[in-house]
Every structure is written in structure tokens, then in C-alpha cells.
Amino acid sequence: MTKKRILSGMRPTGPLHIGHLVGALANWIDLQDEFECYYMVADWHALMSEYANPVDIPKNSTDNVTDWLACGIDPEKSTIFVQSDVPEHTELHVILSCITPIPWLERVPTYKEQMQEVKDKDLTNYAFLGYPCLQAADILIYKAGVVPVGEDQVAHLELTREITRRFNSMYGEVFPEPKPRLTKTARLLGLDRRKMSKSYGNAIEIGESPEETRKKIMTMFTDPQRQRRSDPGRPEICNVHDYFKVFAPDRADAVAEGCRNAEIGCVDCKKEIAERLNQYLQPIRARRSDLAAHPDKIEDILSEGCKKARRIAAATLDEARQAMGIGRSRVTVD
Ligand code: TRP
Ligand code: SF4
Numbered sequence: 001m002t003k004k005r006i007l008s009g010m011r012p013t014g015p016l017h018i019g020h021l022v023g024a025l026a027n028w029i030d031l032q033d034e035f036e037c038y039y040m041v042a043d044w045h046a047l048m049s050e051y052a053n054p055v056d057i058p059k060n061s062t063d064n065v066t067d068w069l070a071c072g073i074d075p076e077k078s079t080i081f082v083q084s085d086v087p088e089h090t091e092l093h094v095i096l097s098c099i100t101p102i103p104w105l106e107r108v109p110t111y112k113e114q115m116q117e118v119k120d121k122d123l124t125n126y127a128f129l130g131y132p133c134l135q136a137a138d139i140l141i142y143k144a145g146v147v148p149v150g151e152d153q154v155a156h157l158e159l160t161r162e163i164t165r166r167f168n169s170m171y172g173e174v175f176p177e178p179k180p181r182l183t184k185t186a187r188l189l190g191l192d193r194r195k196m197s198k199s200y201g202n203a204i205e206i207g208e209s210p211e212e213t214r215k216k217i218m219t220m221f222t223d224p225q226r227q228r229r230s231d232p233g234r235p236e237i238c239n240v241h242d243y244f245k246v247f248a249p250d251r252a253d254a255v256a257e258g259c260r261n262a263e264i265g266c267v268d269c270k271k272e273i274a275e276r277l278n279q280y281l282q283p284i285r286a287r288r289s290d291l292a293a294h295p296d297k298i299e300d301i302l303s304e305g306c307k308k309a310r311r312i313a314a315a316t317l318d319e320a321r322q323a324m325g326i327g328r329s330r331v332t333v334d
Contacts (some may be wrong), residue, residue, distance in 0.1 A: 003035050006148060007039075007144035009045070010042060010064060013049075018203075018205075018281075024183060025068065025073070026071075027183045028073060029073060032073070038078070038079045038142050039081075040080075041065060041081070044083050044084055045134065051127075066291050069291055069301070075301045086306060086310050092317055092320060093134045095137075099166050131156075132159045132160070140167075141317065142312055143175060147179070147180055153180070171324050172323045175320075191220045213278055217270050222270075232259075233259040233262070235260065240270055247280045248276040251272070
């Protein structure tokens with residue numbers, strides 16, 4: 001039986017953190033056996049918001065791929081590539097942009113939100129409005145039936161489905177309608193209990209040193225009502241306890257109990273989770289520094305991934321052009 005095809009991507013806007021690891025990446029890793037997976041560095045999508053300062057995008061791209069591999073994305077099983085290496089995405093994007101009404105784009109909740117909230121960048125550019133249209137091209141160029149994403153991407157997927165229906169009804173059934181597959185794991189919050197993000201300065205990076213991790217953990221927000229060591233605490237609202245549940249589940253119940261009875265202090269509690277988190281990350285960090293010492297290996301994986309991706313992408317693009325009756329059929333890229 002042929003496996004269903006999956007595509008997902010991440011924007012290379014900075015180093016990956018443990019929120020990415022227990023969220024998206026853990027999910028990607030799990031899916032590798034069951035599906036034919038395409039995992040992409042969405043560098044055009046990064047450029048749409050980072051165009052004023054694009055210098056870090058290439059380095060972030062290879063660094064992120066290094067993290068993926070260190071965490072367990074396996075190039076023998078999955079096709080790993082950089083979006084801008086596969087030009088067929090942008091060509092399909094032009095095609096889809098012809099049939100995407102601007103109001104569909106304007107009503108996407110993430111777009112409205114970002115326009116209001118992001119103050120340090122000018123997001124009134126044309127490309128940023130079309131962000132979900134390129135995302136639709138990313139997915140459809142591989143005819144991916146399933147797209148693993150977080151909650152925040154569901155509206156983008158819905159738009160992809162609408163664009164797909166519109167294309168198929170206008171030019172014939174070329175594309176399957178992709179379904180979102182939501183990440184199951186609980187979201188890990190940042191040190192200050194807001195969403196974990198590099199831009200909030202509250203993230204623990206996969207590639208940082210154990211010492212940095214330890215220092216950061218010691219600054220974590222806890223139960224604000226627990227002022228003194230003798231005050232009973234409320235693990236259910238404490239971020240440190242959430243980290244126990246994810247990285248040291250065998251200790252989570254005992255810690256909760258000790259916290260409620262004021263038998264453990266917050267400092268010791270944090271020291272313990274810092275130790276456990278560093279233990280959890282140790283093999284990943286070791287693989288990561290091995291890989292980082294051999295950048296040519298990463299380059300080989302990406303150029304192999306690009307070749308595999310282009311074979312499929314070029315064939316789909318040809319089909320789309322033929323369905324619309326535009327241009328000549330091309331020699332397929334090999
Ligand atoms: N928009 C996605 C994000 O910010 C990244 C992305 C780009 C993507 N293209 C995609 C995700 C295609 C899934 C499928 O996380
Ligand atoms: Fe949080 Fe641990 Fe302090 Fe309880 S003891 S409030 S779980 S840090």
C-alpha cells in the first residue's frame with residue numbers, strides 16, 4: 001500500500017526551542033513511519049516578514065535543519081528541503097494567486113492579529129497578505145493529503161482547502177483537499193508563562209549550553225502566592241510543574257504533593273527540573289554538535305531533498321499548467 005503524503009514546514013526565523021521540540025517536531029518524528037513525509041524550511045515565508053533584515057535566514061535555515069536531524073528527523077525516511085531551492089512552489093503560487101480573492105486573505109485571523117500586534121516590522125507588504133496562498137502552493141505542489149500543524153495554522157489550512165476546491169472546479173480535479181492533523185502534545189509555555197518565543201526572550205533553546213538552561217530555569221515563574229518556603233504551593237498553576245509533566249513525568253506526582261505540603265522549596269524544585277531537562281536534551285545536543293561539525297553533511301541532505309522534492313513538484317506543476325491550458329509542457333526535472 002502506498003503511504004499517504006504529508007507536508008509541513010517551519011519558518012527559519014531563529015533558533016529552535018523546546019517548545020518546537022515537544023510540539024511540532026515530536027509530531028513530525030512520529031509521523032515518519034506511517035507517511036511519506038516532506039519537511040520544509042519555509043524561507044520565503046520568513047522573508048515575507050523579515051525582508052528588511054534577511055541576513056540571518058540562510059544560517060537559521062541550516063541551523064534549524066541541524067536541530068531537526070538531532071531531534072530525530074531521519075533523511076532516510078523523510079525528504080528534507082529548503083523552500084527556495086524548489087522554484088516550482090513560487091510558480092504554483094502565481095497560479096493560485098490568480099484565483100484567490102483578496103477578501104479571503106484579509107479575513108484570515110492570523111493576518112489581522114499580526115497586523116495589529118507586530119509593531120517593529122512593516123507588514124503592509126503585498127507578499128505578507130499572500131502568505132497563506134504560498135502556503136497553499138507548498139502543500140498542493142506535493143498533493144499532500146495531510147498537513148501536521150498547530151492550532152494557529154488551522155485557518156491557513158482552511159484557506160488552502162477553499163483554494164483547492166476553486167481550482168478543481170474551474171480547471172478539473174488536479175489537487176486533493178488536504179486535511180490538517182493537529183499536534184497532540186500540550187503546548188509548553190515560556191519561562192514567564194507566556195507563549196514560548198524567541199522574541200519574548202522566554203525560550204529555552206535546544207542548542208544552548210546546560211549552564212544556560214539551568215540559569216534560565218532558575219528565573220522561571222512559579223506560584224505567585226508562594227512567598228515563603230513554608231507556604232503551600234499550587235502545582236496546577238505552576239509552570240515548573242508543567243515542565244515536570246513533560247520532561248520528568250515519573251516525578252510529577254511526587255513533586256505536586258511535596259509542593260502542596262510545602263515539603264519542597266521552589267529553588268530545589270527548579271534545580272531538579274533543570275537537571276532532568278538537561279539530561280533529556282543531552283543526547284540531542286551531542287548529535288547536534290556532531291552534525292554542526294560536518295556542515296557538508298547537511299548540505300548533502302538538503303541537495304538530495306531538493307532533488308526528490310523537485311521531481312514531484314515539477315510533475316504537479318506540469319499538470320496544473322495543462323489543466324489551465326497555459327504554456328507548453330516542460331521536460332520534467334530529473
Ligand atoms: N506557516 C507555517 C508556520 O508559520 C509554516 C509553513 C509554511 C507551513 N508553509 C507551510 C506549514 C506548509 C505547513 C504547510 O508555522
Ligand atoms: Fe512550582 Fe515547584 Fe515551587 Fe511548587 S515547589 S510552586 S511546583 S516551583
